[in-house]
């Protein structure tokens with residue numbers, strides 16, 4: 001999933017280490033994008049279930 005525009009596609013991953021969004025052209029290391037997506041998922045969970 002693109003952290004810039006939210007576009008989700010396997011086409012965004014030309015190889016294991018590279019993320020390049022086919023929607024907006026955003027480019028980053030795949031691990032960086034993965035970490036952002038994990039962080040966002042955690043924030044959604046926190047917002048849905050306030051401690």
Ligand SMILES: [Zn+2]
Nearest residue numbers: 002005021024
């Ligand atoms: Zn994008």
